[in-house]
Amino acid sequence: MGLCCPCVLFGRNVEQMREVDTPWTGPCICHAIFVEGGIALAATTAALHGFIDPRTTCLVVEGLFFSWWMCGIYTGLVRQSLQKKYHLENSPCDPCMVHCCMHWCALCQEHRELKGRLLDETFEPMTIVNPPPVQQMNSASDSPLPRSTNGADQVHVEMQAL
DSSP states (O other), X not given: OTTTOHHHHHHHHHHHHOSSOOOTHHHHHHHIIIIIHHHHHHHHHHHTTTTSOHHXXXXXXXXXXXXXXXXXXXXHHHHHHHHHHTTOOOOSSOHHHHHHHSHHHHHHHHHHHXXXXXXXXXXXXXXXXXXXXXXXXXXXXXXXXXXXXXXXBOOOOOOOOO
């Protein structure tokens, strides 16, 4: 899914990571415009190589680099918030650079991490605590205390295992 539909995978990652009800379609559409739209534009420009003016091709290439960089920044910020939320170690380079250079691998890695974290959170074992048995307190006047041989009051305490 990360190779064929990275926009859907990115949208699902954002949806799982945020506590707010963010539908996956918004980030998916944004990603599709910048990445898949850029790839389609690059393929069209390459296919029409002789038919397009070289100056126009240069502008298209600059636009593609800009859109790829903007997508890298956007997805890198999402990766950075994932690292902060789950206290993950930072990679040796900036999260934006990871997405600019290895975008599909980074999306799949984030999806695997979120999938593992969500499974850990949903199947958390519960601790069952039973309340203690009903206890009653008696006043000193209800039961006479035995006196010791030297005349001091003595209290007997018994402990029982549950």
